[in-house]
Amino acid sequence: MQQLAKLSGRLNSLSNPLTLVVLGALTLGVSSAILREIDVGPIAAAFWRVAIAVPILALVIFYKRDKAQFHVPHCNIGPLVWAGFFFAGDLSFWHLALVNTSLGNATFLATMSSIWVPLIGICFLGVKLHRHFLLGLVLAIAGALLLAREHLSFSSTHWLGDFYGLVTGFFFTGYLFAITKCRSEQSTLTTMFYSSVGSAVFLLPVALTMGQVLGNKFIPASIEGWIPLILLGLVAHVFAQGLIANGLSKLSTHVAAVVIMLEGVSAMVVGALFYQELRNWLDLIAVLVVTLGIYSAQRKSSSND
Numbered sequence: 001m002q003q004l005a006k007l008s009g010r011l012n013s014l015s016n017p018l019t020l021v022v023l024g025a026l027t028l029g030v031s032s033a034i035l036r037e038i039d040v041g042p043i044a045a046a047f048w049r050v051a052i053a054v055p056i057l058a059l060v061i062f063y064k065r066d067k068a069q070f071h072v073p074h075c076n077i078g079p080l081v082w083a084g085f086f087f088a089g090d091l092s093f094w095h096l097a098l099v100n101t102s103l104g105n106a107t108f109l110a111t112m113s114s115i116w117v118p119l120i121g122i123c124f125l126g127v128k129l130h131r132h133f134l135l136g137l138v139l140a141i142a143g144a145l146l147l148a149r150e151h152l153s154f155s156s157t158h159w160l161g162d163f164y165g166l167v168t169g170f171f172f173t174g175y176l177f178a179i180t181k182c183r184s185e186q187s188t189l190t191t192m193f194y195s196s197v198g199s200a201v202f203l204l205p206v207a208l209t210m211g212q213v214l215g216n217k218f219i220p221a222s223i224e225g226w227i228p229l230i231l232l233g234l235v236a237h238v239f240a241q242g243l244i245a246n247g248l249s250k251l252s253t254h255v256a257a258v259v260i261m262l263e264g265v266s267a268m269v270v271g272a273l274f275y276q277e278l279r280n281w282l283d284l285i286a287v288l289v290v291t292l293g294i295y296s297a298q299r300k301s302s303s304n305d
Contacts, residue, residue: 017251021259022294024243029266031236032107035098037228041216042095045229047203049091050196052233057193064189072186072194079181080191084198086174091199092206093168101161107267109165111144116173117257133254136297140261143289146282172260176253183249191245196237258297261290 038045061070072080097106118137182191211218220226248256265287 017247017249018255018259020243020247021251021256022262024240024247025260025262026266027240027243028236028260029107029263030270031232031240032098032267033270034228034231034236035095038232039220039222039225040218040229041207041210041214042099043092043203043207043210044216044218045232046088046091046095047200047207048229049232049237050087050199050203052230053237054193054196054200056233056238057189057196061189061193070190070193072190076182076185079178080194081198083175083178083182083191083195084200085202086171086178087195088199088202088206089171090168090175092203093164093171097161097164097168099161100164106161106165106168107263109162110168110172111261111263116169117176118254120173120177121254133258133297136293136295137258139293139296140258140290141293143286143291143293144261146286146289173257176248176257179245180248180253183245188242188246188249192238192242255297259294262294265290 035042035045040048094106094110097110118133179191179195182195207216207218210216220229244256244260251259
């Protein structure tokens with residue numbers, strides 16, 4: 001009985017909203033490594049990422065034999081369209097940033113949603129942030145800057161890629177707000193399925209146009225070329241984004257935005273293990289600072305919680 005109680009406690013901890021978003025953020029960092037292995041254009045990779053995920057999500061819904069999962073409340077149609085649009089923009093500019101600037105710049109600037117989300121909340125939604133959240137936000141940003149210090153070099157040669165990274169943060173902010181609204185009315189599966197369909201619809205014409213204008217490949221040249229795209233769809237989208245969408249049902253949007261900064265931590269680990277990116281004790285301090293920031297932010301994030 002004691003073993004069953006322990007197992008139940010572990011399962012409950014894994015279903016905790018904060019735990020789900022943390023795991024999702026850490027997994028998202030892996031996608032930066034996967035993108036280094038693709039042999040299609042950056043926008044084409046974004047399209048295949050969501051397009052591959054769509055039939056998988058549909059199969060899961062059919063397996064559960066719950067047709068209600070395909071039902072969308074009328075009030076959620078608009079937010080789902082916006083979620084698809086914002087995620088399409090997020091993926092497009094994120095992939096463009098990764099191939100036009102350093103990994104440090106792209107990762108740090110893309111996670112700047114941790115700033116835009118609370119600012120929008122303060123300016124337009126009447127959110128009053130607690131001092132614990134503000135302290136956590138400052139710590140998380142400081143840790144992310146320290147983590148990206150070796151590759152964070154803004155220069156005229158990389159200005160376009162840096163701009164793409166900054167725009168990524170804006171789009172991801174919109175995506176977080178839209179997904180939070182969707183999750184308040186429907187399940188994670190329904191939200192993920194329809195937002196993924198929407199993203200694919202928005203991305204397909206852009207990817208095809210990029211292929212015609214810039215000559216970017218739309219389809220991999222070999223069977224092996226499909227492997228990283230399938231991994232993007234399964235790992236980065238179905239698994240990681242699914243965890244984040246699930247956690248957003250009960251976790252404050254602005255807290256989730258800070259937690260997403262852990263993406264830089266997992267990107268650092270992958271770079272050190274597989275791409276010979278040297279790290280030292282300052283990186284450990286950076287990870288600890290980001291972790292302390294997240295802990296502080298989620299303690300009492302808002303007086304409205």
